[in-house]
Every structure is written in C-alpha cells, then in structure tokens.
Amino acid sequence: MFLxxxxxxxxxxxxxxxxxxxxxxxxxxxxxxxxxxxHESAPKNFTxxxxxxxxxxxxxxxxxxxxxxxxxxxLEVAGxxxxxxxxxxxxxxxxxxxxxxxxxxxxKPKSISFFDASGPHSRGCHQLWFVDxxxxxxxxxxxxxxxxxxxxxxxxxxxxxxNPSKPVAVGRWHLPGTMDGDDAPxxxxxxxxxxxxxxxHNTNVxxxxxxxxxxxxxxxxxxxxxxSDRSRPKMISRWTNxxxxxxxxxxxxxxxxxxxxxxxxxxxxxxxxxxPKLVWLLDARDERHLVSISTLPMPxxxxxxxxxxxxxxxxxxxxxxxxxxxxxxxxxxxxFFNGGVRAYDVSDPFSPREIAxxxxxxxxxxxxxxxxxxxxxxxxxxxxxxxxxxxxxxYCLEMKV
Amino acid sequence: xxxxxxxxxxxxxxxxxxxKTTLVNHLVKxxxxxxxxxxxxxxxxxxxxxxxxVKEEAIALPxxxxxxxxxxxxxxxxxxxxxxxxxxxxAGFDRVIVETSGLADPxxxxxxxxxxxxxxxxxxxxxxxxxxxxxxREARQASADIAxxxxxxxxxxVLSKVDRTADFSEVRSEIAALNPTVECIAAQYGAVEPHxxxxxxxxxxxxxxxxxxxxxxxxxxxxxxxxxxxALLQHFIxxxxxxxxxxxxxxxxxxxxxxxxxxxxxxxHVFDRLRxxxxxxxxxxxxxxxxxxxxEQGDVQALWTAMKGLS
Numbered sequence: 001m002f003l004x005x006x007x008x009x010x011x012x013x014x015x016x017x018x019x020x021x022x023x024x025x026x027x028x029x030x031x032x033x034x035x036x037x038x039h040e041s042a043p044k045n046f047t048x049x050x051x052x053x054x055x056x057x058x059x060x061x062x063x064x065x066x067x068x069x070x071x072x073x074x075l076e077v078a079g080x081x082x083x084x085x086x087x088x089x090x091x092x093x094x095x096x097x098x099x100x101x102x103x104x105x106x107x108k109p110k111s112i113s114f115f116d117a118s119g120p121h122s123r124g125c126h127q128l129w130f131v132d133x134x135x136x137x138x139x140x141x142x143x144x145x146x147x148x149x150x151x152x153x154x155x156x157x158x159x160x161x162x163n164p165s166k167p168v169a170v171g172r173w174h175l176p177g178t179m180d181g182d183d184a185p186x187x188x189x190x191x192x193x194x195x196x197x198x199x200x201h202n203t204n205v206x207x208x209x210x211x212x213x214x215x216x217x218x219x220x221x222x223x224x225x226x227x228s229d230r231s232r233p234k235m236i237s238r239w240t241n242x243x244x245x246x247x248x249x250x251x252x253x254x255x256x257x258x259x260x261x262x263x264x265x266x267x268x269x270x271x272x273x274x275x276p277k278l279v280w281l282l283d284a285r286d287e288r289h290l291v292s293i294s295t296l297p298m299p300x301x302x303x304x305x306x307x308x309x310x311x312x313x314x315x316x317x318x319x320x321x322x323x324x325x326x327x328x329x330x331x332x333x334x335x336f337f338n339g340g341v342r343a344y345d346v347s348d349p350f351s352p353r354e355i356a357x358x359x360x361x362x363x364x365x366x367x368x369x370x371x372x373x374x375x376x377x378x379x380x381x382x383x384x385x386x387x388x389x390x391x392x393x394x395y396c397l398e399m400k401v
Numbered sequence: 402x403x404x405x406x407x408x409x410x411x412x413x414x415x416x417x418x419x420x421k422t423t424l425v426n427h428l429v430k431x432x433x434x435x436x437x438x439x440x441x442x443x444x445x446x447x448x449x450x451x452x453x454x455v456k457e458e459a460i461a462l463p464x465x466x467x468x469x470x471x472x473x474x475x476x477x478x479x480x481x482x483x484x485x486x487x488x489x490x491x492a493g494f495d496r497v498i499v500e501t502s503g504l505a506d507p508x509x510x511x512x513x514x515x516x517x518x519x520x521x522x523x524x525x526x527x528x529x530x531x532x533x534x535x536x537x538r539e540a541r542q543a544s545a546d547i548a549x550x551x552x553x554x555x556x557x558x559v560l561s562k563v564d565r566t567a568d569f570s571e572v573r574s575e576i577a578a579l580n581p582t583v584e585c586i587a588a589q590y591g592a593v594e595p596h597x598x599x600x601x602x603x604x605x606x607x608x609x610x611x612x613x614x615x616x617x618x619x620x621x622x623x624x625x626x627x628x629x630x631x632a633l634l635q636h637f638i639x640x641x642x643x644x645x646x647x648x649x650x651x652x653x654x655x656x657x658x659x660x661x662x663x664x665x666x667x668x669x670h671v672f673d674r675l676r677x678x679x680x681x682x683x684x685x686x687x688x689x690x691x692x693x694x695x696x697e698q699g700d701v702q703a704l705w706t707a708m709k710g711l712s
Contacts, residue, residue, distance in 0.1 A: 001486070001489050001493050002434075002492070003406065003408070003486065003493055004408075004495075005407050184546055298489055299485065299488065299489065300485055303487075303488035303489055303490070304489065307489075330403060330404065331404055343403050343404075343406070345403060345406060347403045353406065353522070354404025354406065355404050355405075356406055359489060387581035399402040400407060400495075401406045
C-alpha cells in the first residue's frame with residue numbers, strides 16, 4: 001500500500017530485522033551516510049547500515065548484546081559519538097543504563113564508557129536523546145529512588161558527557177507522587193489493562209530552546225520542563241489525554257516556528273485493543289497553556305485492526321538537530337505499526353491532511369502476520385528510513401511530495 | 402512550501418480512432434502504478450494496473466457549461482478508488498489516467514475534480530493530453546467545436562499516425578494557433594516517452610502574442626511584473642468566472658504574490674484553489690495564459706486594471 005512513497009530498498013539485516021526505536025544518522029568522515037539502528041530485542045544490540053545509496057543499503061557492522069535478558073531499543077548519534085540505551089527485563093539485572101561508543105570508524109565501534117543505572121528497583125534506560133555531544137537526556141531509573149509502583153521506575157535524567165569517558169548525572173525529574181518519600185499523593189492509575197506506568201519516555205531538548213525539555217511521560221501525559229538549572233528541572237505545564245484515553249504518551253515534538261507541539265501516543269495492544277492511539281496537535285504558543293486543536297487523520301481502524309499486531313501511533317521523525325537530518329515544521333511523519341509510515345501536511349494545524357504513506361507487505365515469518373513499522377528517520381535528501389518491529393528490518397523510501 | 406499530496410489525474414482525450422487507447426496502452430506499460438479509468442473495457446491491458454470501467458454522463462448546466470453528472474460514474478470511480486486505497490484494499494497508485502470518450506470535451510472531467518471538494522482532497526488535475534490524428538483533418542472539421550475545445554484545453558498534444566502523412570506542418574500550425582503554449586509531440590503507435598506527458602507542468606509561463614482564429618477562440622497571456630495581492634487575484638478570477646466562466650476554455654499559469662508564487666488552474670467556471678508553489682515550478686517569467694471562447698484580451702486586462710486600481 002502506498003501513496004506518494006516509493007520503496008527503494010528493503011534490508012532484513014542479516015536475518016535480525018526486528019528493530020526498536022533508535023534510528024540515527026552519522027555523516028561519516030569519509031562522506032558515507034551511516035544509519036545506526038537499535039534492535040527491539042536480543043540477541044542483537046545495534047546495526048550500522050551504509051545508506052549513502054539508499055537503493056543499495058549495506059550492513060557495515062552488527063553487534064551482540066551481553067545476554068538475552070536485556071534490549072538496547074534506543075540510540076542516538078552526535079558526531080562520532082553514539083549513546084546506546086540498555087534496559088533489562090527484570091529489576092536488578094545489569095547492564096542497565098547507557099553505553100557511549102566512539103564510532104569514528106563505523107566498522108569498529110569502540111566502547112568509551114558506561115553509565116550505570118542498575119539497582120533493585122531499576123530496569124535501566126528505555127530511551128535517550130543525545131544530539132549535542134555533551135548531554136544525554138534519558139528515560140532511565142535512578143537507583144537512589146524507589147518507585148511506589150514498580151512500573152514507575154524510569155524518570156527523566158540528565159547526564160553530562162562533556163568528558164565522554166566519565167558520564168556524570170547532573171539532574172533528574174519525576175512526576176510528584178510516584179516515588180517513596182514524595183509529599184504528593186500517588187497519581188490515580190489507569191485501569192489495570194491499560195496501566196503502563198507513570199514514567200518517562202521521550203526526552204527531547206533542542207538548541208532553539210536549550211532550557212526546555214519536551215518530556216513524554218507514558219500514562220502521565222506530556223510536560224514542558226524548565227531545565228535552565230539542570231540540577232532542578234521544574235514543570236512549566238502538563239497536558240494529558242488519559243483518562244478518558246488509554247495512556248502511553250510517547251513523544252512531544254515542538255515546532256518552534258509554528259507554536260505547535262506534536263504529541264504521539266503509542267499503541268501497545270494487538271488488534272487495536274487500546275484504540276484510539278493518535279498523534280495530537282497542541283497549540284503551544286503559550287507554553288504554560290497547552291491546547292489540543294486536532295489529531296492527524298488515521299486510516300479506518302476497522303480496516304486495519306485485524307490485519308495482525310498493533311495498529312496506531314508510535315514514533316515520529318523528531319527533527320533531530322544534527323547534520324544529515326531533514327527538518328520540517330509543515331510535515332509530520334510517523335509510524336503506525338500495521339498502518340505503516342505516514343506523512344501529514346500540518347500547514348493548517350486545525351485541518352491536518354495525509355499526504356503520503358507506505359505499508360509494506362507482511363515480512364517473511366512475521367509473527368503478527370503483518371508489518372509493524374516502529375520508527376522513522378528522514379534524511380536531508382528526503383529519503384525516509386523506517387524499520388519494522390517484527391523482522392522486516394529497514395525500508396528505504398522516496399517521498400514524492 | 403505546502404506539500405501537495407494529491408494524486409494527479411491525467412486526462413487523455415481525442416477523437417474516436419485518434420489513438421487514445423494506443424497511447425494509454427503505451428503509458429501503462431512502463432507506469433505500473435496507474436489507475437486507468439476508461440469509458441468501457443477495451444484494449445487497455447490489465448496487467449499491473451488497475452482498471453475501472455465507467456460511463457461518463459455529461460449534462461448541460463444552466464450556465465451553459467457541460468459538467469459530469471453530480472455523483473456520476475467518474476466521480477464514483479475516483480471516490481471509490483480513494484476509499485479503497487485508504488482502507489488498504491488496493492495497493493495504491495501514483496496517478497489516474499482517464500480516457501474520455503471520443504467526442505468529449507475534457508473540460509467536464511477537469512471540472513469534476515475542482516467542483517467536488519471531497520474529490521479535490523485526494524486528486525488534482527494532471528496534464529490534459531489530447532491525441533490528434535495528423536492524417537484526419539476532415540474529422541476535426543466535421544466536429545470543429547469539439548476539436549477546438551480538446552486542443553484548447555490540452556497541456557500536451559500527441560500527434561498520432563504521423564507515418565500516414567508526409568507533411569504535418571499544417572496540423573501543427575492549426576494546433577499552435579489554438580493553443581500557442583502547448584507541447585506537441587509526434588508519435589507513432591503511441592510511442593511517447595512517458596515523462597514527456599506525465600511530468601508536463603500543468604501551468605505555463607510562456608508569454609506570446611495574442612491570437613485570433615477562425616471561429617471565436619482567443620488565446621492570450623497576461624504578465625505580472627510585480628507581486629500582486631493573493632486576495633485581489635482571487636477576486637479577479639471570481640469576477641471573471643461570474644461574468645464569462647463558460648467561455649474560459651482554459652486558464653493556467655503562475656502569478657507572483659506577496660508570499661511567493663501561486664499556480665492558477667482553471668477550466669470554464671471552476672478553478673483549483675490557489676496554491677503556493679516553488680519558484681522552480683515555472684520557467685521564465687510568470688504569466689497567465691487564457692484560451693477563451695470570444696473573451697477578448699483587452700476586456701480581461703481592463704478588468705484587472707480596474708480592480709487593481711480600486712483595491
């Protein structure tokens with residue numbers, strides 16, 4: 001299925017094509033464009049693909065995790081540095097945190113340091129943001145804290161890596177009421193079948209407003225944080241859609257020039273059992289007062305919910321402020337699992353329009369029976385790179401609008 | 402720049418036997434991602450393309466225009482295809498190719514796209530391609546009004562059956578007189594490089610001397626040396642349409658406005674909404690081309706001058 005998108009190539013990554021939500025581009029010193037991809041689950045850690053010619057992607061390196069009770073899921077690249085998140089499947093396991101690599105020679109990533117966040121109440125790091133080469137903003141447990149509910153372990157943390165060999169934690173923030181010792185009462189939880197935790201997910205910080213973090217907090221909504229004092233982030237505003245919706249706010253992407261925030265949910269239940277999982281447009285001209293003004297039009301749920309696996313919003317192209325990345329405040333691209341990758345014209349934010357999409361056929365041996373597109377990155381040539389959660393690996397697409 | 406995700410609808414028109422189906426056959430051989438809409442199932446190959454069969458039904462509107470019947474078959478076919486694509490029931494298509502019946506005025510097809518707001522969210526008018534039999538002048542003379550309308554509306558004219566006539570300079574002159582900006586491609590058995598048709602820009606920026614033909618067809622261009630207010634341009638077009646919409650066989654081109662450049666596309670009394678386009682969309686200086694049925698350049702220019710002066 002397609003509209004204004006053309007498949008240039010698919011690469012199943014040596015049979016390990018189940019990919020997570022870490023997709024970042026390195027403009028290598030030798031001129032190559034290297035796409036670094038985090039895997040969804042063990043045994044693989046990350047894979048680097050030379051996408052200089054998007055019609056002929058080539059794997060340049062693929063690495064293994066230390067053990068099977070962990071996943072990398074998320075990574076980011078800043079220059080020749082790469083940060084890779086490590087999340088474990090059980091509290092207390094190691095390694096839990098993130099690892100920094102020197103990727104100046106893409107074929108030979110060299111470990112520089114490891115930031116340890118393991119502990120009896122920690123599952124480590126689920127997601128990180130690293131675009132300036134100096135600071136990692138991450139959704140990660142802090143061993144110093146004990147969550148009142150184990151699902152709430154991952155908070156917003158700031159780690160200074162100006163000296164990459166010695167990462168230093170410099171700040172943190174969690175939703176008041178979620179940790180032992182908090183004055184605030186515990187937040188009211190969503191119904192058990194949708195309770196995914198009050199914990200951090202995406203932690204976006206942009207050079208346009210270096211003192212703001214756009215934080216998505218799963219069942220807690222999204223927050224704009226003042227991080228001018230990194231040691232004491234303060235919440236400026238919070239917006240939530242749940243209840244009555246079913247939680248799992250995933251990303252808050254600011255369009256500074258438009259005064260907009262683009263907020264994505266994540267669908268986490270098969271067959272759209274947690275529908276609707278949407279992408280919301282918020283009027284953020286006054287960052288203290290966020291107002292929902294529209295949602296991106298999804299394909300009909302009845303036509304997709306029984307195709308297999310999940311259907312609904314997930315990752316967005318996040319306009320990363322790094323060389324090689326495409327940046328737009330008129331077009332939003334996102335992945336929607338079996339709904340594929342979709343692009344929207346939001347030039348009129350009250351009436352967003354779908355302008356392109358691509359839904360691949362089910363990858364070979366797909367457990368869900370359908371494609372499950374998980375993450376998307378667009379480069380400054382307009383090439384769309386999207387990955388499948390189930391096994392389809394990497395798809396390189398040309399967007400024709 | 403606002404991206405335009407609408408699917409182009411290529412309209413292929415021309416007299417019965419002029420070679421439309423041969424041309425469509427040729428196009429779809431190399432352009433697999435096409436939805437072809439034909440009047441009746443015929444010789445269009447179905448491999449790799451989607452074919453919809455429709456019967457066009459044209460009715461006369463009170464203002465004198467011909468328009469496809471509201472919710473007629475063509476609209477239903479286009480709407481149905483968009484819905485099925487959206488639901489994932491069909492793979493998708495990069496373009497629609499509509500082959501009109503031999504004696505059809507292509508205007509109504511274009512009007513269908515612009516008139517129906519729901520359709521115009523999914524589709525936009527692509528090139529109008531008129532197939533002209535180089536060796537059959539008599540047929541054009543026998544139905545002169547239709548022939549002129551088809552040529553006047555065209556973005557591309559494909560001259561077919563060029564092997565059957567030694568000298569087709571006369572037919573070229575005939576075409577140029579009616580539509581001075583049109584690209585004219587000579588082809589045998591529909592063999593045209595697809596990009597010459599499918600990538601033809603539907604606007605134009607050629608400035609040319611006004612022409613007057615046998616009959617009432619007029620063609621002329623209007624230049625805009627300075628950016629104009631978009632709102633004024635919209636008023637101008639609306640006024641022109643109100644006064645003489647039925648006689649505007651084709652209006653197309655680019656106009657500089659306060660925030661860039663807009664494409665203008667109109668057929669008879671309906672116009673696409675003004676859309677900002679990239680400066681690279683045009684060649685040369687911006688201009689609006691008019692091909693009209695008896696509407697004189699002086700009157701159009703005077704209307705514009707008056708509205709500009711009063712605004």
